[in-house]
Amino acid sequence: MSSFLHFSEHTLQEIALVFMATAYFLRIKWFLKWPLAKERQPATGTGDTNPKKGARYSLANIIRPWDMESTRSKPSMYIQFALFHLGVVAAIALSFIIPYGPGLLKSSSAVFIIRFFTGAACIIGVMRIIRRVTDPYIRAISSPDDHFSLVLLTVWFAFAFMAAPNNISGGEGIMMTYFLLTAFFLMYVPFSKISHYLYYPFTRTYLGRHFGRRGVYPMKRKPAYQMNK
Amino acid sequence: MNNGRSFKAQKVIDRMGQKLTRQMVGSLTACVHCGMCTDSCHYVLANPGDPTYAPAYKADKIRKLFKHHYDWTGKVFPKWVKAGSVYTDEELEELKDTVFGKCTNCRRCTVNCPMGVDLATFNRMARGLLCHVGIMPEGVEYVAKEQWEIGNQMGVLKEDYIETIEWQEEELQEEMGDPDAKIPIDKKDAHIVYSINPREVKHDPRSILDAAKIFYAAKEDYTMPSEGWDMTNFGLFNGDDDLGGAVASRVYDKVDELNGKKLVISECGHGYRSTRCEGPNWGKRDIAFEAESSVITMLRYIKEGKIKVDKSKNPGAYTFHDSCNNARSCGLTEEPRELLSLVVEEFREMYPNRAENFCCTGGGGAMSMSEYKPERLKSAKIKADQLTATGTHTVVTSCHNCVDGLNDLIGHYKIDMEVTQLVHLVANALVM
Numbered sequence: 228m229s230s231f232l233h234f235s236e237h238t239l240q241e242i243a244l245v246f247m248a249t250a251y252f253l254r255i256k257w258f259l260k261w262p263l264a265k266e267r268q269p270a271t272g273t274g275d276t277n278p279k280k281g282a283r284y285s286l287a288n289i290i291r292p293w294d295m296e297s298t299r300s301k302p303s304m305y306i307q308f309a310l311f312h313l314g315v316v317a318a319i320a321l322s323f324i325i326p327y328g329p330g331l332l333k334s335s336s337a338v339f340i341i342r343f344f345t346g347a348a349c350i351i352g353v354m355r356i357i358r359r360v361t362d363p364y365i366r367a368i369s370s371p372d373d374h375f376s377l378v379l380l381t382v383w384f385a386f387a388f389m390a391a392p393n394n395i396s397g398g399e400g401i402m403m404t405y406f407l408l409t410a411f412f413l414m415y416v417p418f419s420k421i422s423h424y425l426y427y428p429f430t431r432t433y434l435g436r437h438f439g440r441r442g443v444y445p446m447k448r449k450p451a452y453q454m455n456k
Numbered sequence: 457m458n459n460g461r462s463f464k465a466q467k468v469i470d471r472m473g474q475k476l477t478r479q480m481v482g483s484l485t486a487c488v489h490c491g492m493c494t495d496s497c498h499y500v501l502a503n504p505g506d507p508t509y510a511p512a513y514k515a516d517k518i519r520k521l522f523k524h525h526y527d528w529t530g531k532v533f534p535k536w537v538k539a540g541s542v543y544t545d546e547e548l549e550e551l552k553d554t555v556f557g558k559c560t561n562c563r564r565c566t567v568n569c570p571m572g573v574d575l576a577t578f579n580r581m582a583r584g585l586l587c588h589v590g591i592m593p594e595g596v597e598y599v600a601k602e603q604w605e606i607g608n609q610m611g612v613l614k615e616d617y618i619e620t621i622e623w624q625e626e627e628l629q630e631e632m633g634d635p636d637a638k639i640p641i642d643k644k645d646a647h648i649v650y651s652i653n654p655r656e657v658k659h660d661p662r663s664i665l666d667a668a669k670i671f672y673a674a675k676e677d678y679t680m681p682s683e684g685w686d687m688t689n690f691g692l693f694n695g696d697d698d699l700g701g702a703v704a705s706r707v708y709d710k711v712d713e714l715n716g717k718k719l720v721i722s723e724c725g726h727g728y729r730s731t732r733c734e735g736p737n738w739g740k741r742d743i744a745f746e747a748e749s750s751v752i753t754m755l756r757y758i759k760e761g762k763i764k765v766d767k768s769k770n771p772g773a774y775t776f777h778d779s780c781n782n783a784r785s786c787g788l789t790e791e792p793r794e795l796l797s798l799v800v801e802e803f804r805e806m807y808p809n810r811a812e813n814f815c816c817t818g819g820g821g822a823m824s825m826s827e828y829k830p831e832r833l834k835s836a837k838i839k840a841d842q843l844t845a846t847g848t849h850t851v852v853t854s855c856h857n858c859v860d861g862l863n864d865l866i867g868h869y870k871i872d873m874e875v876t877q878l879v880h881l882v883a884n885a886l887v888m
Binding site for chain 1: 476477478479480481482483485486487488489491492493494495496500505507508510512513516528529532533535536537538566567568569570571572573574732733734735736737740741742743746747783784785786787788789790791808810811812
């Protein structure tokens with residue numbers, strides 16, 4: 228292994244992680260300085276829910292696609308969403324496994340799992356790029372950041388897929404590109420839409436507490452008075 | 457001009473910083489432009505191929521201001537994240553057409569957003585920013601002024617209100633055959649203080665009579681207030697928290713003055729939401745008494761045996777339209793269904809329903825914005841199809857605004873259907 232690849236796998240990643248953590252810390256600090264609107268209304272609804280239940284329901288929405296019409300009516304979009312994000316998890320995990328636990332990649336099953344998710348995510352990334360460019364609704368709301376983030380992730384998935392076997396006998400190019408992309412990704416994320424996961428717990432909790440207090444969450448499908456019988 | 461910006465545009469930008477809450481900032485920051493909300497909007501469905509109606513597109517009109525002025529990613533890389541500002545009054549007028557004319561604040565996109573972005577809440581905020589500098593549809597301005605000045609949104613004078621109640625009291629005495637039947641006004645220490653929508657006084661006094669019949673049958677100790685009786689609130693529609701707080705406080709103060717135990721709010725979606733839910737937030741005060749929808753009151757009367765009903769008096773099939781404010785903002789979805797099934801021969805569900813129901817298209821104050829009527833009625837095609845698919849000839853709703861919105865679209869799309877409210881059906885089903 229060349230000293231530059233070693234630097235890319237270790238020191239560069241650590242610098243990028245510290246940078247990302249600092250940017251996230253500042254971002255959260257900025258977010259929390261905004262005043263939290265107080266809900267004074269006495270609870271409404273059928274009395275079978277409350278802000279805590281609402282928040283739990285709202286946060287669990289990510290694994291309950293049947294709860295929302297938008298995901299219920301488009302199961303393929305939900306599957307794409309799930310695979311794409313599992314691909315992110317696999318690609319991030321790989322960036323830690325290679326430098327700190329390369330032994331794990333001696334298992335062909337582990338390599339297969341990482342390649343399955345990063346490969347699927349890469350294909351979905353291409354589909355999403357096409358959708359973002361061709362669907363008039365999505366194109367109209369897309370910013371340069373939306374396009375760039377998607378392309379960046381898709382390319383990153385492709386290199387994660389290729390780097391997963393952790394074999395540099397054929398050259399260091401793929402491994403080097405994967406780690407340089409990972410470092411760039413870590414430093415770019417706090418300034419891009421990719422950081423949406425930072426806000427997810429907040430937005431879903433606030434909305435869940437609000438709707439829980441008002442008896443809207445959990446959403447009802449069947450009359451409560453029939454369920455009680 | 458300030459930084460090349462008009463006085464009004466600068467005011468909008470400055471005030472935005474004062475109105476933002478953490479919940480709103482979360483919603484303004486978290487959108488990933490996934491487009492999952494697109495098909496949830498009735499405007500989109502009725503205007504295929506036009507992305508300017510998409511919730512995320514409309515939200516970005518407001519979001520770009522937030523990013524440009526209050527979010528450092530937008531300050532540093534404005535073009536990269538589509539941040540932008542407003543400079544002219546014409547641009548504010550365009551924003552007005554989006555926040556008032558292309559959205560009824562129904563919150564259907566909110567419950568369909570995977571990220572939990574609440575567009576309706578910051579759309580309302582944007583309405584408030586524009587109203588603050590006098591940019592709003594004429595009808596909204598007029599109604600808000602009536603509510604500030606006269607105390608109710610239809611400019612009903614106190615003497616006309618009292619006269620209408622006295623007239624309905626005479627009707628009550630005649631129909632009940634009881635010369636002592638009363639509709640009390642300003643009775644102290646009553647168990648219930650009954651607040652209504654001015655539309656009932658002006659266009660639908662029968663609903664006052666029907667409510668009085670139900671109270672009479674239940675032997676309820678109630679009163680109607682001589683002032684602070686309007687539970688509707690244009691503050692919800694024009695985004696003016698001060699108006700919202702003032703109007704709600706008028707109602708609360710009167711209940712306190714009369715020492716009422718419970719405030720009952722007649723069937724009105726935005727009135728229920730404003731008085732029951734948002735009023736304490738806008739007025740920054742807690743209320744010491746209970747408040748409930750008349751739907752819950754009527755249902756309780758039946759369950760407690762205080763009134764008896766015969767569903768055969770309302771023959772045929774009925775469907776139910778959920779008011780957005782009742783269903784998506786107050787969780788009032790089950791009680792009206794239970795009540796309806798007790799007072800009509802056949803209740804047929806409309807699909808989708810409850811918190812997934814489509815807006816009647818008269819929400820968010822749209823009925824007062826005549827300049828957007830063509831777009832509103834076009835978007836009403838979605839509701840019209842929903843109504844037709846039920847195969848019924850009567851749609852029931854617990855909202856005066858929805859009654860008008862539904863009647864408008866039923867006429868426009870020539871549907872053989874009539875609109876009624878639960879109070880009428882319960883009163884008609886009474887067994888005295």
